[in-house]
Amino acid sequence: MTSETTTPMIGRAIKRREDPKLITGQGNFLDDVKLNGMTHAAVLRSPYAHARILSIDTQKAAALPGVVAVFVGKDLLDVNPLPCAWPAGGFKNNMNTPRAMAVDVVRFVGEAVAVVIAEDRFIARDAIDLIDVDYEPLAVVVDPEKATQPGAPQLHENAPNNVVVEWSAGNREGTNRAVASADVVVKERIINQRLMATPMETRGSIARYESSTNEFTLWTSSQAPHVMRLLLTAFVFGIPETKLRVIAPNVGGGFGQKIFVYPDMVFCMWISRKIGRPVKFVEDRSENFKSSTHGRDHVTDVELSGTRDGHITGLRVKTYAGLGAYLSTIAPGVATTLYGRIITGVYKIPNVSIDVIATYTNTAMVDAYRGAGRPEASYLIERIVDRFAAELGMDPAEVRRRNFIPPTEFPYDNGLGLLPYDSGNYAPALDKALANVGYADLRKEQATLRAQGRYLGIGISSYVEICGVAPTAWANGQGWGAGLWESANVRIHLTGQVVVTTGSLPHGQGVETTFAQIVADELGVPYDSVLIEHSDTAGTPFGYGTYGSRSLAVGGTAMVKSARKIKEKAKRLAAHLLEANPEDMIFADGKISVKGSPDKSKTFGEIALYASVGASMPDGEEPFLDETTYYDPPNCTFPFGTHISVVEVFPDTGAVEVKRYVAVDDVGNIINPRIVHGQLHGGIAQGMAQALFENAVYDDNGQLLAGTLMDYAIPNAGMLPDFEISHTVTPSPVNPLGVKGAGEAGTIGSAQCIMNAVIDALSPFGVRHMQMPATPEKIWHATRG
């Protein structure tokens, strides 16, 4: 380490340190891991959405040369079902979570029924076809509302009417009065369709058991290795937490789906112990679609009341949220807290009432998918506000402006049980977006084109979301069963190299780069001397992982705090060496100097060397610069923004062309603009995909019709536009970096932006609402009445 002044790294759009391995084929993803003696698992999955298993004959499969063993659900009864960590709403007696494999009854297509272990994956797959299962099909329900109706098929005896939890927030009486007495009431049934996260790398697990020590190692494509270790040991296997090491290799995208504990983790561990050899399982794409978690699946009736001059007076919401056949790790909280408590969005609404009925259906489990509850909330409020503007014949930008929470009212309590919104200033983001898109001219162009029989639509979305959900005490009050702080240890080695370990980890976000930028600046050391270590429970402090746009606001802040503790100790040590008072020391430009005597100084490198050797430490000081922080934020952060899209719809074909997409996002201070833009691009693409393309649709028999990438339309490059990204910057007061989070904002802002534009384009045809995705078929019909 040198004492020369280093260039500030925060705010610089440097390229990512993660990339060299990934662009040269040296990435190490789960399926790239090979172990000595490794066996391969293939899973027989239920073809029925609901059926009783009468018998399973595995003899032929077991006899196939190359097959090591075959296991069924009854073999694994000595381990517990998977835990659900977020029973939001306080329910207890109807928590039905999956086992590693079904035992007596299958409840969704794709549920594991048997596992074959073989010498290679091809033999294992061949053997799957030789297993004979006798099923007795049962009646099926896939719709979250129909599941609650009298006579609906029942999934679990302990959940009458398939209800997981009935949850509500707000002021029911006040809202009922406001709606009943309003000048204007608009109402819609709004469906937020089921989606599939579709990380390009599917999920999977590799487990190895060491019989000499009774220790497991699990490689798994996960966003939260420490949490997986905790859940698998303490809850599923009932073994000491220390008997499992979890490693997430390079993770090829997660988008929420890789937060959770899954059956393959359990059966790979259990079987590796049973057979004494490592076991590998990697999903193929159709397995990922059928059996890993899905997102959204809301059916909502919404009413919004207001005055003729565009002021909103009330919002009444009733949502049926499908959670699938069993509860995934945090599913109940996503459908309630993360959705219902932010349902008012960016608006000051005096009377709000929301009811959520979360239900079991014969479908794959639903849990957090990029945005997790907030996209459903922002879609709902932004769609119904647009509907209100259309009803009044008022410009949708103006209606939004009239109802924004004023900047003077932050921190703002929306009355729905959140901690107050930390900060916000919504009108400047709207104004900037209107200016960037050229709104006034666009409205004129729209009128001109309409006269020519062309249908331009302009869609506005003003959103707010919740990042870095915290503090733990508040989350516990929401039923969250663990912590929501994050860890960071910072160590300065003898050579001055900085090693940071954290429970936070990337799966594409580039936080190795961002974290190193932060730590380099905080310590005044060269960026290249900072190493970020993560993703392995061996060698990193316990942490809760990466989801909910929390890595920077929570994990990054933990790093800053550890680095500040390091600086304090460095000052004490420098003061000792310089025979000065620690309070008189200044840490700047890589040097610790005595106030008023800049020539009396030690470089940070000198102090690192001194502390690392530790030969003559002052009384009461330990050798080494090594500090750890477990940072529990005082509040969430609340990024916001306005997105505006311009589309043209073509009545002859029903096609939609997205001509412009302008986003103004306020994610607080920005550490690396290139990375933040990338996060927003990807987020917007996923929301746009929900609006126009994607639908994880089940038929009435519970068959997943969108079961492959031929049927589930994640967009390719030809289906998306360029994105025009800019910002306003309202630093978060919650953390010392002033950052909020950018991973989900794009998704939370975009689906309704596109839908509002499509519906605006179709307004001459009398269209006031359309369910997503706005496919050419729907549009073609809509233009024909």
Added chain:
Amino acid sequence: MARITVTVNGKSHTSDVEDRTLLVHYLREQLSLTGTHIGCDTSQCGACVVVVDGQSVKSCTTLAARCDHAHVTTIEGLAQEGNLHPLQEGFWECHGLQCGFCTPGMIMSAYDLLQQNPNPSDDEVRHGLEGNLCRCTGYHNIVRAVQYAAAKMRGEEVSAPNV
């Protein structure tokens, strides 16, 4: 079982492969070239794209036995003498990747695209890469990355767009 001789990234291999072995499994399992990925089971995603005899192919839909005497280039063979290929450089400079799982296939498809069209429009890049899915980037920066490489391969001065 078939015996094949294949040149992969300039190195000749003679191997016995099952008749049903796909090129992607041959590369990954037998040659341990794991830079080529598998992202789907229906030839939609393009994570497995490699170049065979000068043309990009989806190696998940190509039998290894068909590649007897073929010349195969994978992502591992693109950098020459330690120098990144302009496409690799472009993806790095322009933040054309996030998780990196689709990136090898995306780069190999773009390699073929630029062989055929050294001066594509943005629209031609987008349509030329329709066989490759990326879930992270929204493609915006992938288009920039390919244009960066195209310009560099034409001998022009290039830099990543400002953000």
